[in-house]
Amino acid sequence: MAVPARTGADLVIECLAAEGVELVAGVPGTTIMDLIDSLARQDAIRFISTRHEQVAGFLADGVSRSGAGLGVCMASRGPGAANLAIAVQNAYDESVPLLALIGQVPADVVERRAFEEMDVLATFRPMTKWAVEVHDVRRVPELLQRAVRAATSGRPGPVVVSLPLNVLQATAAATPAPRRRVHPPAAAPAAIEEAWSVLATAQRPAVLLGGGAGGDPGTYLRLAASMNAPLLTTWLRQGLVPHADPVYLGALGYGAHEVSERVIAEADVLLALGCRFSEFTTKRWTLISPDTRLVHVDIDPEELGRVYLPDVGIVADAQLAARALLDAAPPGLPDGSARLAKLRTAFDEASSLTDEAPGSGVGSSAVVRGLRELAGRAGILLVQDAPSFGPWTQRHLRLPRPRTFFGSAGGAMAWGLPAGMGIALARPDHRVVTVSGDGSFWMVAQDFETCVRERIPVVNVVMNNFSYGNTRDRQRVAHDGRYLGVFYGNPDFAGFARSLGGHGARVEADEDLSPALENALAQDLPAIIDVVQDRMAGLPPGLTPPVAR
Known part of the structure; x- marks a missing residue:
């Protein structure tokens, strides 16, 4: 039977549908209008029109992080593509799978400085796993399938596909390529045996989980328990495991408890699973002792030895390696249960929440209490943006269930609302609560x-403190309180929400926060809770911002 000819735009959308994509976000523009028209003539994929390309990218990022599938976004050439770059770079820094489709000028005018022409590949190559431009409509199925595989296999990350207008409008008798997935690598038996030859000698072991530690949280917890080792996560990855488990000892990074950092600093053997030893997690690469023996598991061989040379480096999926290590655990490991119990007691004491010094407006400790209440409920997902409030949740938020907290460690402001939108769209059976600074x-x-x-x-x-809190605190500590450019005015965020047809509440006292959260969750509407704080509200007591370097 002859294959009917269809346009390149139709082929792109059919390829996405064949890959299981259910949602695409973007801003309409000249060179992607054919893609949008193709979306309009089918019902397998929903198109979300955002007001800015950065939002479309962060929304797609949220879809990917939700675990419900690959996030896809699109933008037109030139300015639209440039607006998308922040989200692409953040996904690259955080190893988030993302597929970005970018319209391009047609081939007959390329290199003439046509309207909004840009070199898409040169722009995005440094911040993507792969960037490719399609020059022949017949190759759309091949290259789209490869783009999806590149984004989702190995160390995941963003992939950009540049689509010239002439390719989108040309026709070809082609069909979507069959869906293919690459199974992640398991650890070699010899590597597991060698790993245990190091792990079994530990008197002060520790386990560190990073963003690459997917799969069943119980596997990691049981492995740590078999080693009598405290388990920690990297910065903003505290949602990987339930916090009530006795082996859990917090997250490293900005705002970490002293007891959590001490476990890593004093470890004689460290098992690191799916982490890349980032700057904040390691206190600018000073936290781990040169005397610590390291067993490092990562799916990306480039990460093994990039920062710390491991005694045993294993190229494998973290979950598969953890299962193999657990199955091969030798009998008679040193009994560290008393040490572990003592450390956990110290961690629980450090995590207890006390009120900060009184000031005007709502205290950050009251917000943490409200979030603790929400975290204890089934069906709630918490999303944390990049505000100076972050160390409060780092220190004091307790998560009873895994995979219910999402935080951006890439540093990009404005991630929270769009990522929350993507997570909510991908997980409609849950309610999403985002926490953002006003900036x-x-x-x-x-x-x-x-x-x-x-x-x-x-x-x-x-969190409305009328300031860029992180920079304000740095100016306070490092520049003798010479404040410039960090204070500003804000609208009535609650009134803003209502003006657009949503729900809005303004909270100015601690006791009003929980009722406001309850009321917002009772609505079948998007909501803004405007939490008014003192303009100097920020870090937990005793914490100062890290030195800018």
């Missing part, structure tokens, strides 16, 4: 209208 939120607040229009009931908690 981050106002960068993308226009897309609260998208939430209303598309009926995305995200509850946005905005």
Whole structure:
């Protein structure tokens, strides 16, 4: 039977559908109008029109992090592509799978400085796993399938596909390539045996989980328990495991407890699973002792020895390696149960929440208490943006269930609302609550209208201290309180929400926060809770920002 000819745009959308993609976010533009028209003529994939390309990219990032599938975004040439770059770079830094489709000028005018022409590949290659431009409509199925595989296999990350207008409008008798997935590598038996030859000698072992430690959290917990080893996570990855487990000892990074850092600093053997030893996690690469013996498991061979040379380096999927290590655990390991219990007691004491010094507005400790209540409920997902409030949750938020907390460690402000939108769309059986600073939120607040229009009931908690808190604190500590450019005015965020058809509440006292959260969750609407704080509200007591380097 003859294959009917279809346009390149139709082939792109058919390829996405064949890969299981259910959602694409983007901003309409000249060179992607054929893609949008193709989306309009089918019902397998939903198109979300955002008000800014950065939001589309962060929304797709949220879809990927939700675990519900690959996030896909699109932008037109030139300025649209440039607006998307922040989200692409953040996904690259955090190893988040992402597929970005970018329209390009047609081939007959390329290199003439045509309207909005840019070199898409040169722009995006440094921040992607792969960037490719399609020059022949017949190759759309081949290259789209390869792009999806590249984004999702090995160490995941963003892939950019540049689509010239002439390719989208040309026709070909082609069909989507069959869906293919690459199974992750398991650890070699000899590597597991060698790993235990090091791990079994430990008197002060520790286990460190990074963002690459996917799969069943119980596997990691049982492995740590078999070693009598405290288990920690890297910065902002504390959602990997339930916090009530006796082996859990917190997350490293900015705001970590002293007892958590001491476990790593004093470890004689460290088992690192799916982590890359980032700057914050390692206190700028000073936390791990040169005398610590390291067993490092990562799916990307380039990570083994990049920062710390391991005694045993294993190229494998973290979950598969953890299962193999657990199955091969030797009998008679040193009994470290008393040490582990003592460390856990110290961690629980450090994690207890006390009120900060009184000031005007809502205290950060009250917000943590409200978030603790939500974290204890089934069906709630918490999303943390990049505000100076972050160390409060780092230190004091307790998560009873794994995979219910999402935080951005890439440093990009304005991630919270869009990522929350993507997570909510991908996980409609859950309610999503985002926590953002006012500076981050106002960068993308226009897309609260998208939430209303598309009926995305995200509850946005905005920590409103009328300042860029992180920079303000650095100016206070490092520049003798010479403040410049960090204080500003804000609108009534609750009124803003209502003006767009959403739910809005303004909270100015501690006791009003929990009722406001309850009321917002009772609505079938997107919501903004405007949490008004003192303009100097910020870090937990005793914590100072790290030195800028």
